[in-house]
Amino acid sequence: MENPASNAPNKKGLMAGFLLLIALSIGFIALVMLFPSRAHHGKPAAFGGGKIGVVEVFGPIMESDELVEQIDEYADDDSIKAILVRIDSPGGAVAPSQEIYNAIVKARQKKKVVASMATLAASGGYYIAVGADRIVANPGTITGSIGVIMGFVDLQDLMKKIGVQALAVKSGQFKDIGANTRSFTEEDKKVLQSVIDDVYMQFVNAVATGRKLEVEKVKLLADGRIYSGNQAKDLGMVDELGGMDESVEITAALAGIKGEPELVKKREKFNFIKEMMSEKLSSKFDWIMESVHKPGIYYLWQMN
Secondary structure, X not given: OOOHHHHHHHHHHHHHHHHHHHHHHHHHHHHHHHOOOXXXXXXXXXXXXXXXXXXXXXXXXXXXXXXXXXXXXXXXXXXXXXXXXXXXXXXXXHHHHHHHHHHHHHHOOOOEEEEEEEXXXXXXHHHHHOOOOEEEEOOOOEEEOOOOEOOOOOOHHHHHHOOOOOOOOOOOOXXXXXXXXOOOOHHHHHXXXXXXXXXXXXXXXXXXHHHOOOHHXXXXXXXXXXXXXXXXXXXXXXXXXXXXXXXXXXXXXXXXXXXXXXXXXXXXXXXXXXXXXXXXXXXXXXXHHHOOOOOXXXXXXXXX
């Protein structure tokens, strides 16, 4: 028969190990929290140089609060001489795209802003870019896709096969417009098309204003098609061709920075649980997989 007393040291050892693991975890979190809120990237500024605030717009544009806050902070920070917005995005929801665009336009009242396109700056990504003083794209950047999309899924045939019927009690003819349990009527299509057309013209006018182009010319470009960075330059949609290094040089020149500029990038607030669960990465992946079949209107290049 096993002696219970012989298990006591093992239990104590396990408990000590568990407590040590907890202590190490708490210590790690404390150390991370002590780091400054901004991280500096790039070479230190030479004599007479200056700082450039870097804002990264990466992935689908689902929200704007953090980016708008970052742009506002750089605009109000006297040590930051210019702002460089690095974009690698297929676009996203209309309202967040417009909010980031408006923050850039507002920031330009205080300092120069340059948009630098990476692999992709389409639809809402391009909307954001046109708010800047200058746009720089790689020759092979995918951009454009000026337009609006609203997606729906029709589940009627599937519901019939499984013997499910949807019923709705509504207060008005259009209260369930876009529901996936009934067909579109001609009246539905007219209502939705009027909304799409209005939001589309908001995009067209933003491009016309930002790029100093006639509205009618923008309309010719704005049929939803994509362009390479090289094509976009020929069409007046971007100003210069180049990557991140060239974008930094152009930004420094516009801001009158002499010598090597210092790039300042705001570190995202650390959230231990979120990092462990990869919540942000997971939510972006889910959003891409669901495409535009969530309720809403999108400035998005949809490529399934």
